[in-house]
Amino acid sequence: MYRKPGTPDPIVVSHLNHWYGSGETRIQVIFDATLSIAPGSLTILKGPSGSGKTTLLTLIGCLRDVMDGSLRLLGTELNGASEPAQVALRRRIGFIFQAHNLHASLTAQQNVRMGLEVHGTHGNRDRYDDAAAHALRMVGLDHRLHYLPGNLSGGQKQRVAVARALVGNPEIVMADEPTAALDQESGRVVVEILKALGRERGTTTLMVTHDDRIMGLADRVLTMEDGRIVSDTAPR
Numbered sequence: 001m002y003r004k005p006g007t008p009d010p011i012v013v014s015h016l017n018h019w020y021g022s023g024e025t026r027i028q029v030i031f032d033a034t035l036s037i038a039p040g041s042l043t044i045l046k047g048p049s050g051s052g053k054t055t056l057l058t059l060i061g062c063l064r065d066v067m068d069g070s071l072r073l074l075g076t077e078l079n080g081a082s083e084p085a086q087v088a089l090r091r092r093i094g095f096i097f098q099a100h101n102l103h104a105s106l107t108a109q110q111n112v113r114m115g116l117e118v119h120g121t122h123g124n125r126d127r128y129d130d131a132a133a134h135a136l137r138m139v140g141l142d143h144r145l146h147y148l149p150g151n152l153s154g155g156q157k158q159r160v161a162v163a164r165a166l167v168g169n170p171e172i173v174m175a176d177e178p179t180a181a182l183d184q185e186s187g188r189v190v191v192e193i194l195k196a197l198g199r200e201r202g203t204t205t206l207m208v209t210h211d212d213r214i215m216g217l218a219d220r221v222l223t224m225e226d227g228r229i230v231s232d233t234a235p236r
């Protein structure tokens with residue numbers, strides 16, 4: 001992918017620490033995390049339950065305040081960032097979660113449209129349907145635009161959730177266990193879609209997963225243990 005000289009990495013974390021609780025029950029859950037993630041890459045964050053993966057992902061996704069250390073997201077320092085600055089950054093991120101949270105009474109296209117409506121920043125509302133249809137085409141579901149989630153398979157529902165995360169052209173996609181409920185082939189399809197976006201649009205993906213079946217598809221695998229990043233490998 002072409003990269004303008006001097007462009008910073010979209011995610012740059014430096015000496016990040018995080019705690020939960022207060023007083024005697026305060027516990028540290030992230031210790032001195034330092035990493036930089038290249039644009040257009042797909043990075044997997046893995047590790048045992050309770051090792052801090054979701055905490056790190058939500059810190060990077062601007063869903064939790066930075067307490068200590070530095071976290072630069074798309075060139076903006078999050079430590080001390082105002083709420084409006086954080087809201088503006090969140091609009092540049094597409095989120096995909098394991099429980100895909102599709103609305104049962106809305107069609108695939110209407111669910112994806114919601115991805116634009118919640119932001120309310122994409123100008124011409126007449127174009128929302130076109131944008132939603134386009135995003136569903138990208139995930140191979142253009143023949144299911146008017147289906148309700150109840151009439152879609154698990155893999156198809158997850159692809160609708162991917163389309164909803166992608167419809168606003170996010171610069172970063174953050175996914176928490178997006179393939180856990182899927183069979184191997186459906187999981188692979190979801191990851192391949194995100195990889196293609198990296199190549200074609202430079203979208204950077206950070207994904208938490210326990211799913212060993214998809215490790216080989218990542219550009220980079222970070223392993224966490226007890227709140228620390230203990231290994232950083234490139235599978236290929």
Ligand SMILES: Nc1ncnc2c1ncn2[C@@H]1O[C@H](COP(=O)(O)OP(=O)(O)OP(=O)(O)O)[C@@H](O)[C@H]1O
Binds near residue numbers: 050
């Ligand atoms: N809101 C919270 N308040 C207090 N402690 C928390 C909170 N959220 C998480 N923790 C604790 O912080 C540690 C890290 O949790 P985190 O959810 O980041 O781990 P994880 O690696 O994502 O785990 P899993 O794979 O089970 O989702 C755990 O010990 C957890 O019990």
